[in-house]
Amino acid sequence: MNALLDRRRMLIGLLALPGMALLARTGLLGRYALAQTEPLTAQHIDTLRRIAFLLFPYPELGQAPYERVAGAIAAGAGNAGTRALLDTGIADLDARQAVTWLELDERSQVAALAEIESGAFFQHLLQTTKMVLFNDPEVWAYIGYGGSSMDFGGYVNRGLNDIDWLDDD
């Protein structure tokens, strides 16, 4: 693994725009050619989906948005450095107890994630989950983000100035 890239990922993993810059460089947001590698196993993808859910759990949304996050993370794994990060990260999570991480109960899963939260693997998943989950139209609708208003002619005549609680006291 490229040690420099990895160290950089740790240093910048805490910031939004740097996170975006990293994702663009590693191909998640950009249109970079991806190297051919073995696809991630179903178990890996399931682990990634579950981690994404526990990072920002919205049970009412079902699993579909989190599957899309896992898919995006898996797509980024065409990059050799990212792939190694995922493989070792998941292996490490699974090696912390007698059963795999997926087999733990929810509280233990969250506790295990909290233990690794300063590491590069976790930070990569946190950044990517934020960028993918909070760019998902289904999530937007759920959290009350209007998104692009282009098709409606903008917000100029559509709630730009409809706030009604500022004179409450």
Place this chain on the structure above:
Amino acid sequence: MAKVFDRNDSSVVVVIGSGAGGGTVSRELAASGVDVVCLEAGGPTAEVVTNASAMFPRLTWLDRRIGSGDLPAGFPIWSGKGVGGTTQHWTAHAPRYPDYQLAPSRYFGGLPGVSVIDWPVPQEEMAHYYALAEKSMGVSGTNGWPKLPESNNYRVLAEGARRIGLTHVERSNMAINSVAQGGRPACLQLGFCVSGCAVNAKWTSANTPIAQALRTNHFELRDRSFVLRVEHDERGRASEVVYVDAGGNLQRQKARAVCMAANSIDTPRILLNSDSAAFPGGLGNRSGHIGRHYTKHVFAIVTAIMPKPVHMERGTDNLGAVLDFIPNDPTRGYAGGFVFEQVSFDPANLSSLSRPGAWGAEYAEQLRRYDHYTGLLVMGEDPAQESNGVTLHPSEKDQYGMPVPVVHYADHDNSKRMRSFGIDRARELYEALGSTEIYVGPPPPATHNMGTCRMARDANDGACDPWGRSFDVPNLFFSDGSPLPSSGTSNPTLTIVALATRQAEHIRQLMASKAL
């Protein structure tokens, strides 16, 4: 047919960069009949879709830069790459500098360790060129154009300010059309200004000065042309610009004069990379000021969850400003001033900028109330310090083989005190609105970059004269944010455009008198 100039044509002015300054100086010169070749590192202006994360990699400069000091290490600067430069990203807040901020030594002069100088341009002259810039950019709130309308997010800021006794709250002058003008439509309040305006209501260098320059018969825009060096002749005049073209080939363009407009990071980077026997420290750097005195504003991002919905995403990102803290008042515990600027974020950016390291059920529940969030920037004046600036990495190179820039910026103690004072007032403002969930974000990458080739009356104090002309190389000019000697409390771009307009007039006079 677009104009094409020969690379051996030494009568052209070469402009490096097509952002705010480069676009303006190109248009001003070409419109008066001076032949101009503009070399732009990035590609043609990207088509805009209203999705922030999709636009980010299309508009942003992602080539490696290294941050040190108080800047994010892996991504210290947020700037643009491509025709239009960073004006594709900008939110178009377009205030003038208050008059007295052209003389910052009056309030910063006593601070330890600073290298503050006053502006070498008289205030009346700035006023004249500000007026020209506002006209050419179509700044709403000037020239009879109405201001943009109030939005929910604006009203939250204004009401919070009122409740804590502040009185100077306004909708700013914005380089966004409130009514159709300049061949561009009125703002639809899409709220995607940072990601490029899909309808071109927002002024950009690409949709106005570059487009205007292209309509003259005196302008060639060469995009995907990455400049490595500026070379000089035996008389010490800039004579050739060396660049990598779209096909990856090394090219040379001869020049009558060169205007540096690659922004405050890459302008000094190119010149430091242009060292020679005559200029061992880099072209135009005999005085050692190239790459120093970097300022970027004191910044803090404050977000808060309101008791009821706001919908901050509706409308221009950056309309409102609170001006009460601009005047210098040392009893506050720091020198200089700051403003609050209204800001909004899409959910993805909000999730990282509000509480960067947070995750789990509690934070998810907060973000579920996206429509309740509001935000502001604390944005203050930072004093110039000689040690803040741009150097070349001794060994690391970019994809063109050019040394990677290292950008160093350390907060002055004064800036730290100013920031914490501003954050405390922001908390009070939001508490007055009933918020109990108020967060200060991480130090963001710098978006306002100034001062790295600053202008001065005297060569001992800066890299260029009051018209942005190099003290050492008589046909080398600084046309972007790099000649600004101080940051003031104002967003810099209106000032960059005003100075570039003034500089172009000066270049024409020098040419007319055969001095160039």
